[in-house]
Amino acid sequence: MKTMENIASHRQQSVRRYHQARWDEPVIFELSQPGERGILVPEVEPAIAQAGQPLAGLPASMLRQHPPALPEMSQNRVLRHYLRLSQETLGADLNVDVGQGTCTMKYNPKINDQLARQPGMSELHPRQPDSTVQGILEVIGKLEGVMREVSGMDAVSLQPRGGSQAIFANISMVRAWHESRGEAGQRDEIITTIFSHPSDAACAKLVGYKVITIYPDADGYPDLAALKAAVSPRTAALVITNPEDTGIFNSRIREFVDAVHAVGGLCVYDQANANGLLGIARAREAGFDLCHFNLHKTFATPHACGGPAVGAVCCTAQLAPFLPGPLLREQHGRYQLVKGGEQSIGKISSFAGAAPIMLRAYAWIMNLGGEGLRTVSEIAVLNNNYMMHELLKIDGMAAPYAPGKRRIEQVRYSWSALTEATGVTSEEIGLRAADFGVHYWTSHHPYLVPEPATIEPTESYSRADLDEFIGVMRHIAGEARSNPDVVKTAPHNCPTHRVQGDVLDDPERWAITWRAYQRKLGERGLA
Amino acid sequence: MKVGLVVNPLAGIGGPAGLKGSDGAACVQAALASGSLPQAQARLATMFQACGEPAQAIGWYTADGDMGLNALQAAGLQASAVVPVASPSQASDTRRASRILAGMGIDLLLFAGGDGTARDVLDGVRDAGLAASLPVLGLPAGVKMQSAVFANHPTAAGMLLRQLQQNGLALCSDAEVMDLDEDELRRGVIAPRLYGYLQLPQVPSLTQGGKARHVSGSGAQRLAIARGFAEDMDADSLYLVGPGTTTQALLAVLGVDGTLLGVDAVLGDGTLVARNATRFELEELANASRRPLHLVLSPIGGQGLVLGRGNQQISPSLLRAAGRRGVHVLAPPDKLVSLRGGVLRIDSGDAQLDKEFNGYLPVTTGYREQTMWPVSV
Numbered sequence: 001m002k003t004m005e006n007i008a009s010h011r012q013q014s015v016r017r018y019h020q021a022r023w024d025e026p027v028i029f030e031l032s033q034p035g036e037r038g039i040l041v042p043e044v045e046p047a048i049a050q051a052g053q054p055l056a057g058l059p060a061s062m063l064r065q066h067p068p069a070l071p072e073m074s075q076n077r078v079l080r081h082y083l084r085l086s087q088e089t090l091g092a093d094l095n096v097d098v099g100q101g102t103c104t105m106k107y108n109p110k111i112n113d114q115l116a117r118q119p120g121m122s123e124l125h126p127r128q129p130d131s132t133v134q135g136i137l138e139v140i141g142k143l144e145g146v147m148r149e150v151s152g153m154d155a156v157s158l159q160p161r162g163g164s165q166a167i168f169a170n171i172s173m174v175r176a177w178h179e180s181r182g183e184a185g186q187r188d189e190i191i192t193t194i195f196s197h198p199s200d201a202a203c204a205k206l207v208g209y210k211v212i213t214i215y216p217d218a219d220g221y222p223d224l225a226a227l228k229a230a231v232s233p234r235t236a237a238l239v240i241t242n243p244e245d246t247g248i249f250n251s252r253i254r255e256f257v258d259a260v261h262a263v264g265g266l267c268v269y270d271q272a273n274a275n276g277l278l279g280i281a282r283a284r285e286a287g288f289d290l291c292h293f294n295l296h297k298t299f300a301t302p303h304a305c306g307g308p309a310v311g312a313v314c315c316t317a318q319l320a321p322f323l324p325g326p327l328l329r330e331q332h333g334r335y336q337l338v339k340g341g342e343q344s345i346g347k348i349s350s351f352a353g354a355a356p357i358m359l360r361a362y363a364w365i366m367n368l369g370g371e372g373l374r375t376v377s378e379i380a381v382l383n384n385n386y387m388m389h390e391l392l393k394i395d396g397m398a399a400p401y402a403p404g405k406r407r408i409e410q411v412r413y414s415w416s417a418l419t420e421a422t423g424v425t426s427e428e429i430g431l432r433a434a435d436f437g438v439h440y441w442t443s444h445h446p447y448l449v450p451e452p453a454t455i456e457p458t459e460s461y462s463r464a465d466l467d468e469f470i471g472v473m474r475h476i477a478g479e480a481r482s483n484p485d486v487v488k489t490a491p492h493n494c495p496t497h498r499v500q501g502d503v504l505d506d507p508e509r510w511a512i513t514w515r516a517y518q519r520k521l522g523e524r525g526l527a
Numbered sequence: 528m529k530v531g532l533v534v535n536p537l538a539g540i541g542g543p544a545g546l547k548g549s550d551g552a553a554c555v556q557a558a559l560a561s562g563s564l565p566q567a568q569a570r571l572a573t574m575f576q577a578c579g580e581p582a583q584a585i586g587w588y589t590a591d592g593d594m595g596l597n598a599l600q601a602a603g604l605q606a607s608a609v610v611p612v613a614s615p616s617q618a619s620d621t622r623r624a625s626r627i628l629a630g631m632g633i634d635l636l637l638f639a640g641g642d643g644t645a646r647d648v649l650d651g652v653r654d655a656g657l658a659a660s661l662p663v664l665g666l667p668a669g670v671k672m673q674s675a676v677f678a679n680h681p682t683a684a685g686m687l688l689r690q691l692q693q694n695g696l697a698l699c700s701d702a703e704v705m706d707l708d709e710d711e712l713r714r715g716v717i718a719p720r721l722y723g724y725l726q727l728p729q730v731p732s733l734t735q736g737g738k739a740r741h742v743s744g745s746g747a748q749r750l751a752i753a754r755g756f757a758e759d760m761d762a763d764s765l766y767l768v769g770p771g772t773t774t775q776a777l778l779a780v781l782g783v784d785g786t787l788l789g790v791d792a793v794l795g796d797g798t799l800v801a802r803n804a805t806r807f808e809l810e811e812l813a814n815a816s817r818r819p820l821h822l823v824l825s826p827i828g829g830q831g832l833v834l835g836r837g838n839q840q841i842s843p844s845l846l847r848a849a850g851r852r853g854v855h856v857l858a859p860p861d862k863l864v865s866l867r868g869g870v871l872r873i874d875s876g877d878a879q880l881d882k883e884f885n886g887y888l889p890v891t892t893g894y895r896e897q898t899m900w901p902v903s904v
Binding site: 194201205209210211212213214215223225226227229230420423446448488 | 686755860889901
């Protein structure tokens with residue numbers, strides 16, 4: 001018993017020593033052995049063979065000239081390959097994942113994955129007749145109802161496959177609205193802020209708008225005077241996050257909305273940072289016309305590395321005719337998918353959206369209930385402010401702007417005082433953190449807050465978890481003063497030492513697939 | 528890492544004496560007579576102290592005596608004096624030393640001085656054909672430091688050296704070298720001009736918020752700003768395009784053979800009307816053309832002046848004719864974020880007129896991207 005206490009107290013006082021696995025694992029294409037197979041497909045039975053060549057009737061233009069260049073591997077080698085890769089990551093289920101601020105890395109209960117993997121869900125096909133999928137349509141219908149309630153809006157579409165697609169849908173609806181009023185040509189500007197979700201500016205451009213970005217005032221709030229100077233009859237919409245990535249809630253948001261409405265623009269609330277507001281503040285009451293949620297952030301579905309997700313688009317009745325289709329209709333307890341209306345922006349993606357993700361989110365929400373959702377936000381805010389209180393005790397750590405004010409669900413910190421004193425940068429602290437089995441993210445570029453670190457604890461982590469993360473930060477800040485070299489040369493326990501980021505900015509060299517890598521770099525001998 | 532060091536031993540001597548600079552032999556004599564001391568050696572000591580041990584690992588190349596070797600030896604550093612200098616040294620020695628050091632394959636040229644020194648260094652680096660590629664950092668030791676090539680403080684310069692030695696060289700961005708005519712200044716006339724550009728390493732401790740992936744003032748960023756602005760130009764208007772690399776990118780997009788450091792006049796359809804025009808020529812042109820007038824300007828890094836530094840050809844009457852809606856500022860976001868004081872400034876020569884621009888001006892920061900930036904006169 002005494003020994004156990006000693007171990008426990010040792011744990012509390014020191015950082016966890018972590019060493020990532022290293023496998024020197026090649027890319028799967030390099031593991032391919034010609035002729036090796038994972039599955040041996042049975043010979044065609046004679047009775048079937050007599051039916052002739054089913055592919056013979058296909059037009060030549062639809063037939064491949066060459067077989068697909070897929071890796072040829074046995075099952076156990078495939079399994080080993082992916083298990084090894086998973087051991088070389090610092091994933092959400094492996095570390096106290098509070099350092100990926102703005103991303104809302106909350107725990108995704110495994111039971112919801114099990115639900116989504118049940119045959120009743122996993123074997124559905126989106127082309128099945130509506131009458132055979134009433135169960136999942138009911139789930140979608142009820143999830144839409146939850147989103148209406150949480151946002152205060154009148155109508156919802158769950159079709160977008162993620163947050164940025166939802167923003168794209170919202171801004172497309174803004175354009176359709178102005179087109180319907182004959183003002184689309186005149187209104188060619190979207191206003192956003194530098195601390196808002198960067199997808200807001202990106203999607204506005206994708207839809208064809210010019211973007212005006214508002215910077216913060218001295219207190220860290222979006223500069224209202226700058227907004228008032230920016231609005232004009234050319235304003236199509238304001239697209240804004242609140243709280244912004246600083247975690248500071250803009251309590252004057254109504255004045256922003258009013259200033260834009262006064263010139264005939266619409267207001268779109270990007271609720272990427274909604275985790276502290278469930279059941280507390282709604283887009284409707286702030287006067288917004290449109291908003292969206294990322295189910296993978298606020299409603300505990302997997303982030304999935306850019307895989308299928310769901311962005312929930314919510315709007316007022318006046319914008320509802322512009323929603324993407326298909327739309328879900330309910331009559332006498334029966335559900336039906338119908339095409340979007342005449343003014344609809346059309347499809348944002350195929351079918352009605354990522355149904356397994358909606359099921360996970362619905363299960364999570366129904367487990368909590370309305371009061372439970374509010375408790376989620378209260379704990380997320382409490383965790384964040386506890387963490388800020390403790391982190392600000394570290395010499396060299398600051399939370400710029402709004403001194404003394406509490407933050408909502410995340411904080412953009414600054415290590416600039418530590419950097420000035422020691423030369424150790426925030427990026428280096430993040431790399432050193434990996435040696436202790438945790439991770440953090442700095443900020444979007446450009447770094448408006450110098451030497452930034454963005455931390456968002458969510459409701460998922462216990463005080464002991466948070467203390468562990470805080471302990472790592474305190475330890476590294478101490479190292480920066482006593483032994484800066486150990487931080488500046490970190491990470492020491494990871495399979496990949498440092499990644500050269502400049503490649504990511506160079507279209508000549510960036511490669512997001514293995515074949516692009518071979519094409520761009522392999523042939524030039526740089527691979 | 529190999530670093531070249533050039534010191535202007537007399538930099539800063541005129542400051543305490545209120546002489547507005549240290550150019551000219553008569554000025555130096557006057558300053559010495561008043562008991563002033565040069566600033567460079569003490570500031571170099573502060574820098575070496577802030578750099579700490581990594582300074583030992585740097586390969587130092589410098590000029591004789593007070594132009595570099597003495598300061599390095601005083602800091603206990605090994606150095607090769609590769610530029611012989613006769614005592615007392617001259618401004619021409621700075622230019623010569625910069626040219627020789629630049630040609631030796633160094634990774635960074637460090638100089639201690641003020642704007643005049645920066646100008647001589649630029650001349651030397653240009654003579655070596657390396658102005659567009661060699662990273663250069665100024666240790667602030669002069670009286671006037673209007674140029675954007677200086678570290679914020681000698682300590683910041685030391686931190687930068689340490690980071691460069693430990694992490695390798697950083698990406699660079701264009702930094703303006705400004706030139707004030709001190710004889711004019713002593714007569715109360717501020718007549719600065721943009722002399723040229725040096726390559727300044729971008730490191731966090733040097734410029735707040737400066738560490739962006741997209742390096743401030745990179746060619747691609749300037750091109751994006753220029754293309755977006757060019758698309759919106761009105762074919763029937765007259766545009767006076769001020770000095771700077773961003774505005775030069777606009778001229779390139781328009782296919783106009785304009786100037787980097789002068790003011791050029793173009794029509795919105797890309798016709799060049801006047802090249803490197805004087806104030807008088809511009810006013811004549813504006814009066815004669817009767818077209819709507821637009822000014823296309825870029826702020827000086829660090830200080831944020833969009834009018835009155837390097838573009839005095841644009842007179843108050845031209846500013847008045849263009850009006851608030853005719854003033855177009857082009858600047859990458861990082862340049863705005865790193866402005867000292869956080870605001871743009873206008874110093875047209877007519878203080879009353881300048882005040883009318885208090886508030887916010889739209890700044891084009893990228894392709895079809897703008898921000899509203901505060902202007903404080």
